[in-house]
Amino acid sequence: MFYQLYELNHAMMAPWRAAADAMRLAYANPLNPISHTYMGRAAAAGLEVFERTTRRYGKPEFGLPETLIDDIPVTVRERIVWREPFCNLIHFERLCQRVGLPIRRC
Numbered sequence: 001m002f003y004q005l006y007e008l009n010h011a012m013m014a015p016w017r018a019a020a021d022a023m024r025l026a027y028a029n030p031l032n033p034i035s036h037t038y039m040g041r042a043a044a045a046g047l048e049v050f051e052r053t054t055r056r057y058g059k060p061e062f063g064l065p066e067t068l069i070d071d072i073p074v075t076v077r078e079r080i081v082w083r084e085p086f087c088n089l090i091h092f093e094r095l096c097q098r099v100g101l102p103i104r105r106c
């Protein structure tokens with residue numbers, strides 16, 4: 001239910017986001033005399049904030065192959081514990097490697 005509302009919100013905001021981006025370009029254009037005033041710069045900045053807060057961003061990759069625990073490098077493996085269309089719950093497993101022994105869970 002909440003995911004459908006999330007998608008509906010993005011669909012409803014798409015025209016407003018496009019209009020805000022177009023107006024930001026108009027207010028930030030150096031050929032526009034208003035862009036050199038305080039009011040023009042403030043309007044362009046506000047429209048840019050609106051456009052960026054309503055933009056969709058992709059899921060970042062953590063890229064955490066190893067970390068330091070007590071100044072010892074430890075290998076880390078990502079494991080998805082729970083999967084939904086809008087997010088994944090990721091568990092980071094620590095793997096210890098000792099000389100001559102196989103990798104085991106710490």
